[in-house]
Amino acid sequence: MSLSAALKSAYAKPVAHLLCLVPFTALLWAAFNDDLGANPVEKLTLETGEWTLRFLLITLSMTPLRQWTGQASFIRFRRLFGLYTFFYVCCHFSIWFIADHSLDVVAMIEDIIKRPYITLGFSALMLMLPLAITSNQAMIRRLGKKWKSLHQLVYLILSLGILHFMWLVKADYLQPIIYAIIAVVLLLHRVGPMKRFSLKSSPATR
Amino acid sequence: MIKIKKRWEIPETEVTPESLYLRRREFIKTGGLIGGALLLNPLAAAQASIAIGDYRKEAVSLDEETTTEEDATSYNNFYEFGTGKEDPQQNSRRFQTDDWKIVVGGECEKPGTYDLDELVKPFPVEERIYRLRCVEAWSMVIPWLGIPLGSILNTMQPTSKAKYVAFKTLHDPVRMPGQQRSVLNWPYREGLTIAEAMHPLTILSVGMYGKTMPNQNGAPIRLVVPWKYGFKSIKSIVGIEFTEEQPQTSWNMASAREYGFYSNVNPEVSHPRWSQKRERRIGDIFKRDTLMFNGYGEEVAALYDNLDLTVNF
Numbered sequence: 001m002s003l004s005a006a007l008k009s010a011y012a013k014p015v016a017h018l019l020c021l022v023p024f025t026a027l028l029w030a031a032f033n034d035d036l037g038a039n040p041v042e043k044l045t046l047e048t049g050e051w052t053l054r055f056l057l058i059t060l061s062m063t064p065l066r067q068w069t070g071q072a073s074f075i076r077f078r079r080l081f082g083l084y085t086f087f088y089v090c091c092h093f094s095i096w097f098i099a100d101h102s103l104d105v106v107a108m109i110e111d112i113i114k115r116p117y118i119t120l121g122f123s124a125l126m127l128m129l130p131l132a133i134t135s136n137q138a139m140i141r142r143l144g145k146k147w148k149s150l151h152q153l154v155y156l157i158l159s160l161g162i163l164h165f166m167w168l169v170k171a172d173y174l175q176p177i178i179y180a181i182i183a184v185v186l187l188l189h190r191v192g193p194m195k196r197f198s199l200k201s202s203p204a205t206r
Numbered sequence: 207m208i209k210i211k212k213r214w215e216i217p218e219t220e221v222t223p224e225s226l227y228l229r230r231r232e233f234i235k236t237g238g239l240i241g242g243a244l245l246l247n248p249l250a251a252a253q254a255s256i257a258i259g260d261y262r263k264e265a266v267s268l269d270e271e272t273t274t275e276e277d278a279t280s281y282n283n284f285y286e287f288g289t290g291k292e293d294p295q296q297n298s299r300r301f302q303t304d305d306w307k308i309v310v311g312g313e314c315e316k317p318g319t320y321d322l323d324e325l326v327k328p329f330p331v332e333e334r335i336y337r338l339r340c341v342e343a344w345s346m347v348i349p350w351l352g353i354p355l356g357s358i359l360n361t362m363q364p365t366s367k368a369k370y371v372a373f374k375t376l377h378d379p380v381r382m383p384g385q386q387r388s389v390l391n392w393p394y395r396e397g398l399t400i401a402e403a404m405h406p407l408t409i410l411s412v413g414m415y416g417k418t419m420p421n422q423n424g425a426p427i428r429l430v431v432p433w434k435y436g437f438k439s440i441k442s443i444v445g446i447e448f449t450e451e452q453p454q455t456s457w458n459m460a461s462a463r464e465y466g467f468y469s470n471v472n473p474e475v476s477h478p479r480w481s482q483k484r485e486r487r488i489g490d491i492f493k494r495d496t497l498m499f500n501g502y503g504e505e506v507a508a509l510y511d512n513l514d515l516t517v518n519f
Contacts (some may be wrong), residue, residue: 037280039281040491046511099491102492111222115480171285171289
């Protein structure tokens with residue numbers, strides 16, 4: 001089956017849903033089997049946080065993928081991945097709110113105000129709310145041109161997310177730097193020179 | 207010398223609740239079994255630089271549940287073997303600690319290169335159950351086996367100029383692959399004031415859970431200073447130096463505004479990026495309040511009577 005046929009297949013979206021739930025299921029399975037190591041809360045917080053970043057990068061790579069491969073169908077998956085990004089960030093936030101703050105709203109707000117890395121992470125979460133809410137067809141129609149500018153917030157969200165990760169690291173910045181490099185590549189793609197470059201080089205893959 | 211009876215020297219039968227006391231029998235039984243296994247396993251015996259023979263059980267005990275051995279040996283900060291929590295266990299399996307030497311120098315009468323045995327053997331090994339509080343806001347309760355650091359330092363006869371003691375970890379990127387990346391400025395360095403070093407709670411530890419020190423926990427010999435953040439308790443020590451000036455310490459070199467020389471556990475002084483008010487005891491889901499000096503204030507607070515702890519963090 002060609003890439004084009006695979007992307008357009010009726011199974012494509014269900015398969016994508018299943019794949020998106022693999023990390024969640026794996027973590028849930030590990031949690032029930034006491035297989036998350038000595039500090040399960042920390043592990044779950046870190047994993048759901050990293051999966052949020054990964055899904056955000058996957059979401060943002062749909063447009064470049066369309067251009068590089070010439071397959072317009074990639075765009076059909078952008079909302080799906082975007083909503084899973086939101087799903088993982090909700091898990092990430094809930095674990096932190098429940099286990100680190102024992103559901104104490106005042107203590108949580110204090111932490112958000114006092115700790116810059118948490119301020120950044122929480123801002124990113126807040127900015128994702130309107131994007132998740134306006135992701136359905138009705139809202140897209142209702143907002144018209146405004147929808148696009150609203151959803152450009154995603155670049156800000158990504159930057160906040162990576163800074164949030166970078167800021168909590170003690171000494172080994174390798175992982176956040178890898179995310180940052182991928183993010184820069186994806187963002188560069190959206191400004192002039194890279195865009196022209198990828199369009200020029202794309203005919204070969206068509 | 208006047209001997210003052212310390213709070214932690216009360217016979218443990220008086221302070222340990224019955225349930226814990228009864229479970230202690232089980233612990234000794236399983237400890238015996240594991241000890242036996244060590245004797246029967248030639249590989250384990252060959253790797254043991256310090257064979258743990260008899261030791262004084264619960265010389266210092268604690269009325270809190272001990273962290274499981276599995277957790278204490280699989281969740282470690284030991285960047286010499288990688289920065290992930292499970293890296294040290296994975297990457298230190300083949301770490302050889304035979305013929306371990308410690309170079310002693312600086313302001314003392316007996317400098318030189320000592321065999322590990324030479325330093326440790328003259329003293330009885332004690333079991334000390336201490337809280338361990340990491341600067342990352344998690345904690346454990348670990349039954350260390352060790353010797354008061356002061357006893358060992360006294361054999362080196364520090365001079366009156368010895369105001370501080372500096373420690374160094376082995377620097378060998380082949381044996382310690384984590385050192386192939388300059389995450390920290392190797393070798394790892396730590397230091398204490400002479401009063402902190404001589405404090406009876408400060409120990410050099412050669413084992414835990416009744417056994418020889420596992421590689422990932424700092425074999426063959428490491429420092430344990432229970433009232434300070436864990437990174438002060440330097441692992442795999444190869445150098446001890448008495449100095450007149452305050453020595454450089456690794457995390458302070460990496461970020462002076464975040465990690466001070468003293469690094470006493472202090473819930474009131476937050477890390478610039480996160481709070482130190484609460485901690486997660488490994489095994490728990492929710493956090494608990496962090497205690498001043500990690501609960502050892504009665505013993506050590508006097509060391510800092512003339513010190514502003516918000517400045518000297």
